[in-house]
Amino acid sequence: MRFDTVADWLAWQQVAHPIAVDPGLERVGAVWRRLQPARAATVLTVGGTNGKGSVSATLDAMLRAAGYDTGLFTSPHLVRYNERIRVRGREVGDAALLSAFERIEAARGEISLTFFEWNTLAAFVVFAHERVDVAVLEVGMGGRLDAVSLPDADVATVVSVGLDHCEWLGTTVEQIGAEKAGIFRTGRPAIFGSRNVPQSVLKRAADCGVPLRRLGVDFDFVERADGWDYVGFGSRRRELPLPQADEALLGNVRRRGVSDFLHKVHRVIGHGDATATLPYLLDSLATRGDDQRALVRYLVGALVLLGLIGTFYGLLLTIANALSHDFYSKMLDPNASTARRVTISKILLLVVALI
Numbered sequence: 001m002r003f004d005t006v007a008d009w010l011a012w013q014q015v016a017h018p019i020a021v022d023p024g025l026e027r028v029g030a031v032w033r034r035l036q037p038a039r040a041a042t043v044l045t046v047g048g049t050n051g052k053g054s055v056s057a058t059l060d061a062m063l064r065a066a067g068y069d070t071g072l073f074t075s076p077h078l079v080r081y082n083e084r085i086r087v088r089g090r091e092v093g094d095a096a097l098l099s100a101f102e103r104i105e106a107a108r109g110e111i112s113l114t115f116f117e118w119n120t121l122a123a124f125v126v127f128a129h130e131r132v133d134v135a136v137l138e139v140g141m142g143g144r145l146d147a148v149s150l151p152d153a154d155v156a157t158v159v160s161v162g163l164d165h166c167e168w169l170g171t172t173v174e175q176i177g178a179e180k181a182g183i184f185r186t187g188r189p190a191i192f193g194s195r196n197v198p199q200s201v202l203k204r205a206a207d208c209g210v211p212l213r214r215l216g217v218d219f220d221f222v223e224r225a226d227g228w229d230y231v232g233f234g235s236r237r238r239e240l241p242l243p244q245a246d247e248a249l250l251g252n253v254r255r256r257g258v259s260d261f262l263h264k265v266h267r268v269i270g271h272g273d274a275t276a277t278l279p280y281l282l283d284s285l286a287t288r289g290d291d292q293r294a295l296v297r298y299l300v301g302a303l304v305l306l307g308l309i310g311t312f313y314g315l316l317l318t319i320a321n322a323l324s325h326d327f328y329s330k331m332l333d334p335n336a337s338t339a340r341r342v343t344i345s346k347i348l349l350l351v352v353a354l355i
Helices: 006-016 024-036 052-065 094-108 115-130 173-183 201-210 247-255 257-267 274-281 283-287 294-304 307-323 325-331 337-354
Strands: 042-047 070-073 083-085 134-138 157-159 190-192 211-216 220-222 227-232 235-240
Touching: 006 094, 006 115, 006 227, 024 115, 052 134, 070 115, 083 115, 094 115, 094 227, 115 157, 201 211, 235 307, 247 307, 257 283
Parallel strands: 042 134, 042 157, 070 134, 157 190, 190 211
Antiparallel strands: 070 083, 220 227, 227 235
């Protein structure tokens, strides 16, 4: 054992590697192969420029509602490191992290790892120990050279492609799209969640023989004044509810401070239910440097863009369909579908109410 506390481990991991961001699978892949963590029965890998954290967290919540034991890996964290690794909806405990770090330390030998690579390997070790049914993995950066891509995805999703991390991924959407599509695996389904698809993503799918499902082609959503419909794969889910927020709640959002909001979200994290997805719906807020008023405007704007709800839910149903009929039928069980839809609406409403 190198350290006795998670805090000490993390402080060391942040400075142990000479480069904070060091893309590539050679080093981390070698340690992963030495560890040989058991792979989850199903691996869902979610990448993209925007939306991957929200899709990952909501997918995890829906799979748990359908009765699956899940492991969720996301980054960055909002309040504390343990949020990055969740098992069955609950963040990993310090004891499990210490055990995982010790195993990685013993396996790595002289190989140096970045902070994120330590984090990713710890998630794999925890999920193997917990024997989760489904591992939902959010890509950290790019995809092709990201540690998350080590276990082959049964279904790979790229939510969107835009200009991000250009110093590492490339300076054009086509270059970045090729990096993000690097999580596709030969013959296994992949999903693209935006209407404008870079040619590099289509080429990667064709080269791998990947059946690529696309928003606006294979699945879509239709907005109406009183709700929205999901359309895809020969079926339609009608009259899905839109979340409603009254002016009193929105006024409360504008009046209260962001620090008070973060404190309340921190209390929600430990509840272990669907509301635990909140930090990931708001992951981009955690690192923004805007002033309080801009943050509030950003949050309210994100919530009232109801089209995003259709995109996310449509993506989730499409992922389930790509997995297997069993996954799809459980998540769309007529006896429970209304409750699941209401749960998603409540999650979004609760974000507003908490502030």
